Amino acid sequence: MTEQKPGAFLADVALLTEHRYEAAEAAPDDWYLGNMLRDDALLQAALQKRGLSAVRIDWARKDVDWRQFRCAVFRTTWDYYERSAEFSDWLDRVKHETLLINPAEMIRWNMDKHYLADLDAKGVNIVPSVFMEAGSQADKLVSLMQENGWSKAVVKPCISGGAWHTYRVSPENAAAVSQKIAPVLQKQAFMLQPFMQSIVESGEDTLMVLNGAYTHAVRKRAAKGDFRVQDDWGGTVEAYTPSPAQIELAERAMAAVTPVPVYGRADMVRDGEGNWAIMELELLEPELWIRYHEPSAEPFADGIVNALHAFESGRTVKPAF
Template sequence: METQLKALAMKKVALLISDNLLPDGPETRDDRFEYVEEVGTLTPALAAEGIELVSIRWRDAAAKAAEFDAMLPLMVWDYFEGNEAAFLSEMAKAEQTTKLFNNFKVLKWNANKSYLDELEASGAPVIRTVTVDRVTEANVTKAFDKLGTDMLVIKPQVGGGAWRQVLYKKGDPFPSKDQLPPDAALIQDFLPSVQTEGEFSFLYFGGAFSHAVLKQAKPGDYRIQSLYGGTETPYTPTSDERESARSVLDSLDFTPLYARVDLLRGRDGRLRLIELEMLEPYLYLPHAKVGNDGLNKGAVMFAKALAKRLGR
């Protein structure tokens, strides 16, 4: 009887995934193993809080919303490939029926990286960035002058995983149209520290710090994603580094269920914000510590924060 009551009391939560994470599909991502690892780590931690995790396609979210107590768009790794409007529409419809974490307002705001301008205005330590409606040789030339650099990173305002991202050195042939962002873009100062030191990711669940990793590109590259040969290692940040990351979250007027703060070392030695991921960040849970109960401590923190929001 006790087991039956416990089963009835279980909350059911959907992990929304993109089609390119489905097994054996024609466009299955080479980094699908990250999805498998994350599900394997989150599932037992959530179960310990009375939450069942079920993976479904994000394109089915609205149709299946009534079956779930909440939905997590943590693995929608194609929303930026021309799918932004369809994705946001699907999330808006799903939120009319069930809870969405992070909520639709946050997802819509975070989907477009022009949010960096707002964060900088709020006092967050943002990397120097020029936002443009589209990339042209003229505005890239102006960006070189404005940022005082001879190397730029040009990336889509709506994008991820280095998709349609270009590293461009002053004087080189201008990149072709199919290499550049298709629409609005960010033009950022290229920081050499991404190759000499690496990029940092700080993970927060329910507003509390969980763990951090140092992500490093393979020799000769600057992209830190595993798709391009990048690697990650656990990292213990200094108090100053923790403060830099915390200042980003403190610039918000809300507390997200989950957030990943990605930073690079600036030319002044301070950490600078590259992105604040609150839509579909990989959580790097394999690099969080494991407790005496055998559960991943990062996953446990996530599960407890989610359970609190579900009223468990």
């Protein structure tokens, strides 16, 4: 890191990534990093037009003085769930050293999928979710499915990413799945949801909401024979034009969070009644596919500028979590 004079800023904005993706250039065959760099470059250009400099940096670096940035924006911190205790400690410390966007309290809330119950309580239609708390018995999968009338389900940790320890469950494989999740369940909670057939039939729709308004969408499809839409498992992504009902749900879900997130995405599917339902609301490190709709970098940058000005003028709204 370059030595800075007291009070000087290394850059206005730190775009937070992790150690695997901190490189400034991607190898010709590394499309994964290439996509990240393209998205961040578009955001950096939009910020530059607004007079803000931005650099990409690993959140976990030990040699960083976060006071050298006016704010830090979570972009590709995709290892947080693998080191959640360290990440939580980092949040507690750095929130006093610079402005975090989205705010630390919102990030902590969104890290744990229990947040879906909060959205449900606010009238946002979600995929039905049942929680298995840490230390509970893993062999309860079948009984929980029966209690809720689900013939098939999906189980996943409440703090996770990339479909880590995510399994499709049926009465036939429940015992095997229980054995797989039992060691993790002793330490952290899991969430059980009904398996949505629409995921394998038509995919999962993702709507980006930047600076409070919908900008663009993609449809994620699982590989043949799978249900996980992440590219880690062979999933694919395509541009998508959502219905007005989907846009309304995405914006309403974001508006249910206080303050309204600067950026985020709403993942949704059709529920058992044919209505759109939130699968997840990603506010921490969402892939935003800015490269699919390059103008979306502009409202993203506007949101960062607005949050920064509100913070520096003392007008920041305290998160309601």
